[in-house]
Amino acid sequence: MADTKALYQEVILDHNRKPRNYGRLDHPSHKAEGHNPLCGDHLALALDLQGERIAGIAFEGESCAICKASASMMTATVKGKTREDAETLIREFREMATGELDCGSYPHHLGRLTVFAGVRDLPTRVKCAILPWHTLRAAIHSQASTSTESEADPMHAPIGDA
Amino acid sequence: MTASPSPRRLAPAPALDVERIRADFPILRLKVGGKPLVYLDNAASSQMPQQVIDRLLRYQTSQHANIHRAVHMLSEIATAEYEEARRKIARFVNAREDREVIFTSGTTEAINLVMHGYGRKFLGAGDEIILTTLEHHSNIVPWQMLCEEKGARIRVVPINDAGELLIDEYEKLFNERTKFVGVMQVSNALGTVNPVKSMIAFAHARGVPVLIDGAQAAPHMNIDVQDLDCDFYALSGHKLCGPTGIGILYGKAALLERMQPFKGGGDMILSVSFEKTVYNTVPQKFEAGTPPIAAAIGLGAAIDYLSEIGMGAIAAHENALLDYATAQLERMPGVCIIGTAADKAAVLSFALQGVHPHDAGTLLNQEGVAVRTGHHCAQPVMQRFRIPATSRASFAFYNSMAEVDALVAGIRTVQKVFA
Numbered sequence: 001m002a003d004t005k006a007l008y009q010e011v012i013l014d015h016n017r018k019p020r021n022y023g024r025l026d027h028p029s030h031k032a033e034g035h036n037p038l039c040g041d042h043l044a045l046a047l048d049l050q051g052e053r054i055a056g057i058a059f060e061g062e063s064c065a066i067c068k069a070s071a072s073m074m075t076a077t078v079k080g081k082t083r084e085d086a087e088t089l090i091r092e093f094r095e096m097a098t099g100e101l102d103c104g105s106y107p108h109h110l111g112r113l114t115v116f117a118g119v120r121d122l123p124t125r126v127k128c129a130i131l132p133w134h135t136l137r138a139a140i141h142s143q144a145s146t147s148t149e150s151e152a153d154p155m156h157a158p159i160g161d162a
Numbered sequence: 163m164t165a166s167p168s169p170r171r172l173a174p175a176p177a178l179d180v181e182r183i184r185a186d187f188p189i190l191r192l193k194v195g196g197k198p199l200v201y202l203d204n205a206a207s208s209q210m211p212q213q214v215i216d217r218l219l220r221y222q223t224s225q226h227a228n229i230h231r232a233v234h235m236l237s238e239i240a241t242a243e244y245e246e247a248r249r250k251i252a253r254f255v256n257a258r259e260d261r262e263v264i265f266t267s268g269t270t271e272a273i274n275l276v277m278h279g280y281g282r283k284f285l286g287a288g289d290e291i292i293l294t295t296l297e298h299h300s301n302i303v304p305w306q307m308l309c310e311e312k313g314a315r316i317r318v319v320p321i322n323d324a325g326e327l328l329i330d331e332y333e334k335l336f337n338e339r340t341k342f343v344g345v346m347q348v349s350n351a352l353g354t355v356n357p358v359k360s361m362i363a364f365a366h367a368r369g370v371p372v373l374i375d376g377a378q379a380a381p382h383m384n385i386d387v388q389d390l391d392c393d394f395y396a397l398s399g400h401k402l403c404g405p406t407g408i409g410i411l412y413g414k415a416a417l418l419e420r421m422q423p424f425k426g427g428g429d430m431i432l433s434v435s436f437e438k439t440v441y442n443t444v445p446q447k448f449e450a451g452t453p454p455i456a457a458a459i460g461l462g463a464a465i466d467y468l469s470e471i472g473m474g475a476i477a478a479h480e481n482a483l484l485d486y487a488t489a490q491l492e493r494m495p496g497v498c499i500i501g502t503a504a505d506k507a508a509v510l511s512f513a514l515q516g517v518h519p520h521d522a523g524t525l526l527n528q529e530g531v532a533v534r535t536g537h538h539c540a541q542p543v544m545q546r547f548r549i550p551a552t553s554r555a556s557f558a559f560y561n562s563m564a565e566v567d568a569l570v571a572g573i574r575t576v577q578k579v580f581a
């Protein structure tokens with residue numbers, strides 16, 4: 001049984017109430033929008049990539065607490081990091097959320113982001129947590145828009161219909 | 163709006179022994195994360211009583227063979243039982259003749275059958291189809307496909323803030339191009355009971371046939387297709403305590419006879435040669451291939467079960483649950499009921515201030531309470547209320563007042579987490 005109490009911990013609730021890096025950038029170099037049509041989550045992500053470094057990042061949109069907190073913590077984590085660091089985190093976060101990565105036994109760089117590990121037991125909520133990361137990847141690769149429903153996308157999470 | 167009283171209000175209301183009824187449903191004894199399951203997602207799919215489970219087992223262990231195909235004993239038994247199920251359903255909806263009941267995989271397939279069998283044959287460029295804002299996607303998308311193919315056009319009946327159809331607007335949509343009306347009897351997203359009888363009469367006065375999506379009505383009230391005078395009526399077995407994969411389309415015999423088949427194959431033909439194939443008669447014309455025989459027989463057993471309790475008693479109990487739950491939620495700060503029609507059945511959609519429905523659903527599940535969160539396959543309704551989704555509790559006759567209390571306590575817990 002999913003330990004949802006553990007999922008809705010104070011960190012996540014706090015980021016949901018007071019999302020970090022919420023808003024827009026004046027001169028973004030990269031942008032992407034993410035949709036989860038199943039629950040109506042929608043977010044717009046803007047990046048200011050200076051060379052290889054993520055100098056600025058901001059997001060806005062309407063979503064559930066899991067998605068909003070995930071976006072907030074993601075932006076706080078990747079700000080100032082390199083594009084390559086971000087790609088590593090994107091991969092590790094997806095593997096954690098889908099249960100492929102056991103954070104307790106294998107080395108990773110997720111740090112506090114492991115508060116989202118509990119979504120792996122909630123198949124219908126995995127997409128909520130992954131959507132911001134999914135969108136970050138699209139932004140870095142400058143895809144105009146992305147959706148959790150595009151099958152060809154490598155971030156497509158193997159979950160059921162909400 | 164002149165809402166004709168729904169059948170449930172007319173029905174006699176003998177009290178229902180909920181505890182005895184609950185004992186018939188093995189799944190209701192489940193625990194979810196250590197808490198008793200409180201199943202309030204009946205509008206999505208209802209649970210199955212032991213009587214139906216036993217019937218499926220008996221069919222599978224002692225009666226199964228293919229139908230309409232052989233002279234051996236098992237085939238004759240299976241055929242007789244399958245046709246007996248058709249008879250039970252025909253009586254349940256008060257069809258004139260058994261052959262007016264066509265087995266489908268559910269409401270969705272029933273509507274698609276009408277689109278292909280009637281729409282593609284009789285509708286053309288410029289023709290208009292009237293639907294409503296409340297419709298489930300299954301009563302929208304097939305008609306959009308038809309419009310794309312034929313150049314026909316959909317007109318939509320709007321709703322008010324309570325989630326009631328604007329009947330004046332419905333009547334104004336009619337013109338000489340109006341060729342078809344599709345409307346649900348009860349809204350799965352809001353619970354609104356639509357005044358379908360008077361809507362049908364209005365359409366018929368202009369020579370327009372009407373399809374009723376009865377997926378959410380059939381589980382909660384007496385259905386009388388002759389009294390409604392609808393041309394088509396669709397329902398799903400799995401919302402009626404029956405198995406998944408089975409449902410019916412009721413259609414007036416005269417219309418069914420003029421329609422073209424939906425699927426080609428075995429059982430739907432009288433004779434086949436490469437020069438000419440002669441189609442079978444109604445209903446076999448529409449039942450190509452081996453049908454879900456066990457599921458049909460299971461649906462027949464489910465209807466026996468419901469009929470024994472009585473749709474009047476079922477409606478009365480569900481109305482009491484809905485009234486009790488509505489009164490409680492109305493009093494709770496931060497809770498907004500979506501859909502406040504004067505006439506509602508068994509569905510309570512709500513929004514919690516500052517809480518996304520998906521978070522509410524996940525946290526309610528932790529309390530053992532199963533509700534549906536999302537757009538309920540009715541995105542136009544969500545757009546009308548400018549919300550992405552709602553949480554929806556939907557009641558069945560086996561739900562108890564104590565389960566409503568569990569829902570209310572669960573909502574308080576959710577609010578505390580997000581306080």
Ligand SMILES: Cc1ncc(COP(=O)(O)O)c(C=O)c1O
Pocket residue numbers: 205206267268269270271298300301346348349350375377378398409539
């Ligand atoms: C009003 C309404 N129409 C149609 C359907 C589709 O039913 P099914 O999925 O059984 O074909 C549903 C079920 O969700 C419904 O509630």
